[in-house]
Amino acid sequence: MAHMLDGPVPDGARSVSWPWYHHVLTDELTVDARALFEQYAKVPPKDVENHIYRIRDKAWGIFPWPCIGEFWFLSFGLAKHPLYHNLVLPRLKTGDSLLDLGSCMGQDLRKLVFDGAPSEKIYASDVFPQYEGLSYELWRDRDTFPHHFLADDVLADNEDFMKGALMTKLGPGQTDIIAINMFLHLFDYENQLKVATRIIRLLSHRPGSLILGSQAGVRPPMEQPLKPPFDKTEDGETRTIYRHSPDSFIDLWKRAGSFAGVPIRVWADFQIMEKKSEQYPAGVDTGLEAVASKKPFTADDLFSTSSAKRVLFSTEPEARRLYFSIIRT
Numbered sequence: 001m002a003h004m005l006d007g008p009v010p011d012g013a014r015s016v017s018w019p020w021y022h023h024v025l026t027d028e029l030t031v032d033a034r035a036l037f038e039q040y041a042k043v044p045p046k047d048v049e050n051h052i053y054r055i056r057d058k059a060w061g062i063f064p065w066p067c068i069g070e071f072w073f074l075s076f077g078l079a080k081h082p083l084y085h086n087l088v089l090p091r092l093k094t095g096d097s098l099l100d101l102g103s104c105m106g107q108d109l110r111k112l113v114f115d116g117a118p119s120e121k122i123y124a125s126d127v128f129p130q131y132e133g134l135s136y137e138l139w140r141d142r143d144t145f146p147h148h149f150l151a152d153d154v155l156a157d158n159e160d161f162m163k164g165a166l167m168t169k170l171g172p173g174q175t176d177i178i179a180i181n182m183f184l185h186l187f188d189y190e191n192q193l194k195v196a197t198r199i200i201r202l203l204s205h206r207p208g209s210l211i212l213g214s215q216a217g218v219r220p221p222m223e224q225p226l227k228p229p230f231d232k233t234e235d236g237e238t239r240t241i242y243r244h245s246p247d248s249f250i251d252l253w254k255r256a257g258s259f260a261g262v263p264i265r266v267w268a269d270f271q272i273m274e275k276k277s278e279q280y281p282a283g284v285d286t287g288l289e290a291v292a293s294k295k296p297f298t299a300d301d302l303f304s305t306s307s308a309k310r311v312l313f314s315t316e317p318e319a320r321r322l323y324f325s326i327i328r329t
């Protein structure tokens with residue numbers, strides 16, 4: 001099955017004329033994002049924008065992902081997940097390990113460390129090995145951030161995947177938390193199932209181990225052709241991706257759980273709004289305090305009470321951000 005990384009990058013794909021290459025920062029550099037550059041990366045305030053433009057253009061030269069062109073890497077997707085503060089951070093502080101799969105510029109891991117997570121057991125993995133060096137350049141932490149980058153291709157054939165860095169350096173059944181942000185939606189259905197099954201195999205055998213993230217979603221779920229110039233392979237084969245609704249996403253993971261022979265519970269829902277300031281309309285009980293007061297946070301909190309769900313709202317049919325958690329039971 002053809003996918004985006006099959007074959008050479010099409011001619012002109014790195015042109016800065018594509019609409020997903022934004023020439024200037026507008027509201028992407030939030031106060032929170034700026035804080036990370038100034039306080040974590042120690043970039044002088046007046047240099048922050050130019051620092052971002054310079055490294056963003058290097059990343060565009062590696063591969064012209066929309067998340068690079070649109071400065072999505074400044075939005076720290078993991079930190080917006082409803083379980084970030086209540087579950088992910090506390091568990092890392094008590095010794096859990098975390099893998100960021102499809103880590104790109106490594107921003108979610110730096111945000112975790114900035115928010116107090118220890119860095120010893122956090123790992124990044126991406127198909128492009130160049131992101132390791134570029135992340136150090138962006139975050140200026142080569143001497144302090146662990147060199148835990150595993151270059152690997154989650155779509156590799158079985159033999160190569162078994163010999164790859166994820167399986168040999170990290171190993172099956174080892175990782176307590178696996179973050180996949182803006183990742184699975186890059187693939188067609190068949191490849192999503194293959195990758196989801198591999199992710200479940202990487203997950204720790206301990207009940208409560210967690211896979212979480214967010215990605216683009218749509219209702220009803222559908223296969224979509226990729227946008228030009230990635231819509232066709234050199235041989236003229238059409239490239240497609242699969243966009244999920246919460247229900248189809250849950251079904252995908254249940255199938256992957258059965259393939260892997262691992263018991264899991266899956267939760268997925270759309271979130272109405274992207275911007276934090278708009279997320280919780282006045283008067284809405286977010287449920288976060290109720291969640292925070294519960295120790296320990298259990299799988300039941302996520303699935304059978306409304307606590308996590310109350311921060312999220314299913315909405316009308318259209319493209320939305322889909323948030324999800326998969327817990328090993």
Ligand SMILES: C[S@@+](CC[C@H](N)C(=O)[O-])C[C@H]1O[C@@H](n2cnc3c(N)ncnc32)[C@H](O)[C@@H]1O
Pocket residue numbers: 005065067072073077101102103104105125126127128152153154155156180181182183186
């Ligand atoms: C859209 S970016 C998202 C990056 C980041 N997680 C975020 O939320 O901004 C997807 C990432 O997945 C990586 N990726 C794509 N195909 C992959 C594959 N077959 N194996 C491993 N990583 C892959 C890309 O290189 C890219 O860094």
